[in-house]
Amino acid sequence: MAGFVExxxxxxxxxxxxxxxxxxxxxxxxPMGLPVTTTGSTRSAxxxxxxxxxxxxxxxxxxxxxxxxxxxxxxxxxxMRQCFTKRIRVVICALYPLGGLQLANNSLAKVTAEFPHLxxxxxxxxxxxxxxxxxxxxxxGDDIVGAxxxxxxxxxxxxxxxxxxxxxxxxxxxxxxxxxxxxxxxWITQAHPQSGTPIIVGPTAVGAPKYYAxxxxxxxxxxxxxxxxxxxxxxxxxxxxxxxxxxYRTTRAFTATKGMDAQTVIHFVIILFILIGNAAYMxxxxxxxxxxxx
Amino acid sequence: MxxxxxxxxxxxxxxxxxxLSFLYKDNPLFRFTESLFxxxxxxxxxxxxxxxxxxxxxxxxxxxxxxxxxxxxxxxxLGVLLYMRYLPKxxxxxxxxxxxxxxxxxxLDFTRRLHGEVLPQLARAIVPLSTFNAHTxxxxxxxxxxxFSVLIYFFFSKEQDRVTRRVARVGIYFLxxxxxxxxxxxxxGRVALLIGRLNFLILDWIYPLLxxx
Numbered sequence: 001m002a003g004f005v006e007x008x009x010x011x012x013x014x015x016x017x018x019x020x021x022x023x024x025x026x027x028x029x030x031p032m033g034l035p036v037t038t039t040g041s042t043r044s045a046x047x048x049x050x051x052x053x054x055x056x057x058x059x060x061x062x063x064x065x066x067x068x069x070x071x072x073x074x075x076x077x078x079x080m081r082q083c084f085t086k087r088i089r090v091v092i093c094a095l096y097p098l099g100g101l102q103l104a105n106n107s108l109a110k111v112t113a114e115f116p117h118l119x120x121x122x123x124x125x126x127x128x129x130x131x132x133x134x135x136x137x138x139x140x141g142d143d144i145v146g147a148x149x150x151x152x153x154x155x156x157x158x159x160x161x162x163x164x165x166x167x168x169x170x171x172x173x174x175x176x177x178x179x180x181x182x183x184x185x186x187w188i189t190q191a192h193p194q195s196g197t198p199i200i201v202g203p204t205a206v207g208a209p210k211y212y213a214x215x216x217x218x219x220x221x222x223x224x225x226x227x228x229x230x231x232x233x234x235x236x237x238x239x240x241x242x243x244x245x246x247x248y249r250t251t252r253a254f255t256a257t258k259g260m261d262a263q264t265v266i267h268f269v270i271i272l273f274i275l276i277g278n279a280a281y282m283x284x285x286x287x288x289x290x291x292x293x294x
Numbered sequence: 295m296x297x298x299x300x301x302x303x304x305x306x307x308x309x310x311x312x313x314l315s316f317l318y319k320d321n322p323l324f325r326f327t328e329s330l331f332x333x334x335x336x337x338x339x340x341x342x343x344x345x346x347x348x349x350x351x352x353x354x355x356x357x358x359x360x361x362x363x364x365x366x367x368x369x370x371x372l373g374v375l376l377y378m379r380y381l382p383k384x385x386x387x388x389x390x391x392x393x394x395x396x397x398x399x400x401x402l403d404f405t406r407r408l409h410g411e412v413l414p415q416l417a418r419a420i421v422p423l424s425t426f427n428a429h430t431x432x433x434x435x436x437x438x439x440x441x442f443s444v445l446i447y448f449f450f451s452k453e454q455d456r457v458t459r460r461v462a463r464v465g466i467y468f469l470x471x472x473x474x475x476x477x478x479x480x481x482x483g484r485v486a487l488l489i490g491r492l493n494f495l496i497l498d499w500i501y502p503l504l505x506x507x
Contacts, residue, residue: 017317024485024492070490071483097339101346129346134402150350189410190402205483209476217418219410226479227486254497259489266485 002287008280016273023269027261034264036257041215042232045200045222048174049079050240054087056173057166062092062107063133063183065099068204073107074230074256075202076178078237080111084118085241089162091172093127093148095136095183101129105152114247121160128152133183134190141169141194169195174221178202188214202229227263230256299502307499310491440468 049058060079064072083090092108094100108126112118120126127148130136139147144167145157157163165171175197177187184201188211192199198221203211205226214220224233234257238245248255299307312327352370355363375391378384419441421434446458447465454462500506 014318020485020488021492024488025496028489028493028496067487068483070493071486097342098335099338101342129342130351131343131347134399134406138402148350149355152346154350186406190406193406193409205479205486207483208479209472213415217414219414226482227489228482252497254490254493259486259493262489262492263482263485266488267481270481 005280005283005287008276009284019269020266023266024262027265028258031258032261032265034261036228036231036235036260038232038235039225039229041220041223041225042229043222043236045224046082046233046236046240048198048200048221049082049088049176050086052086052088052173055089057089057091057162057171058083059091059093059169059172059175061175061177061179061183061187062094062100062104063096063177063179063181063187064103064204065096065180066103068180069103070254070259071204071227071230071256072178072180072202073103074227074254074259075224075233076103076107076176077111078230078233078256079176079200079202080107081114081244081247082237082241084111084115084123085244087123088173089122089166090124091127091162091166092124094129095133096180097129097131101152104129110253121155122162125160125162126152127157134186137186137191138194141191143168169197172197174198174200176200176202180204180207184211185214188219192219200224227256227259231260297502299499303499303502307495310495314491439464444468 052058058079060076062076080090082088092104094104104126108124112120112124118124127144128151130147136147144163148157150156151160169175169191172195175187175191177184177199179185179187179201180203184203184207188199188201191197199219200222201211201214201220202224203226205228208223208225208229211220211223211225215223224230234248234255238248248257309327309330312323313331315321316324352366356366356370372391372394376388376395378391379388381387419437421430421437426434443461443465445465447462447469449458452458
């Protein structure tokens with residue numbers, strides 16, 4: 001027994017990497033369709049957007065980069081699908097310097113291809129990227145054109161029909177910041193007090209705990225926490241809109257719901273590691289004490 | 295019809311494998327990928343900032359409608375002044391631009407902190423007694439004990455006595471629960487990244503390579 005415990009404590013950690021690899025790869029190859037339960041913060045975000053009227057404007061800010069795309073992409077795309085299904089106008093911008101714009105372009109192209117009847121400039125617009133997020137938000141509170149004189153294609157905003165009615169954050173019904181790092185916090189602590197525009201945040205799981213303080217203080221109308229939050233949103237979308245339900249059931253593309261299978265398996269594996277590691281450590285310590293007592 | 299992976303997919307897949315190879319041990323392929331990533335990121339950032347910020351917000355307004363936008367010369371000049379620090383005797387000039395830059399963000403951040411963090415969080419910490427019921431009483435009690443005990447733990451201006459040490463101990467438990475929650479979320483976040491990469495390797499690279507539909 002003592003020899004086995006000793007072996008466990010000195011196991012090459014690369015074996016653990018291999019187990020984690022297998023724990024993630026197997027559910028991707030053989031999806032299990034494990035159930036996802038929804039939480040209050042995701043439901044309130046969903047219901048808020050669902051309560052908007054056709055023609056209202058939602059700003060989706062891509063404040064993340066490729067490093068957190070598996071968590072954040074499904075959030076942004078889910079919210080876009082909901083808005084487009086309800087004919088809510090969508091304004092896209094990117095304030096994260098390392099890839100935010102590229103991800104915004106990719107997600108927008110992917111989702112608008114599913115809604116071919118929508119027209120650029122009337123139903124949605126892509127403002128592109130702007131550096132200096134805090135200063136940009138400050139300016140958008142008064143005048144969006146001041147911050148974004150042209151859209152991502154170089155068209156002056158004055159020539160874009162939907163932007164004639166959306167002149168500042170005051171005409172935006174809700175800002176959705178899909179965020180990694182601090183930019184999401186700036187929307188809450190700077191743009192919201194300045195313009196009063198409600199905020200929904202979709203942080204990475206790593207960043208989620210700090211946003212609970214803002215959620216509890218009523219500074220957010222909802223939150224999607226990491227991949228789990230995105231999977232919850234997909235579930236709510238599928239339940240409310242039959243077309244989106246069919247889409248999420250049949251798509252071959254990556255969705256957060258599919259990712260949650262691997263999350264569940266890998267969490268089980270990690271909990272098992274923690275239990276085995278602690279049991280081996282305590283057993284080893286008890287053996288040492290016994291030896292010292294002799 | 296099967297789609298053989300294109301060149302971009304091959305490059306992305308191989309670079310992913312090179313990056314993950316560090317888990318086995320450090321090697322030249324990993325270091326190549328790391329350096330390439332740093333270089334590409336910097337190039338991307340410079341290109342995007344130039345095309346999306348400097349050109350539409352500074353260069354085009356100045357070159358197309360100078361009469362209406364001449365005031366943009368001031369921030370443009372301040373930006374140029376920042377680079378004076380690279381001149382052997384011009385370092386002091388950069389400080390003026392830096393001082394204005396810092397002053398702007400202090401002003402912006404001061405109101406942001408006050409109206410966006412301090413006041414709303416304080417308001418949330420003071421619960422009106424008129425709306426009390428069993429549930430809010432319990433939640434508010436846990437909340438109040440947590441805030442108070444953690445504040446005592448971080449109060450270093452006076453040496454802790456027997457009573458405050460015990461209160462601080464309660465604060466440590468609250469902190470531990472908070473760290474535990476943060477750790478759990480961090481694990482979930484990191485695993486999500488691995489899921490994203492393996493999803494790409496399996497579905498976008500290996501499956502098409504093997505002709506799996």
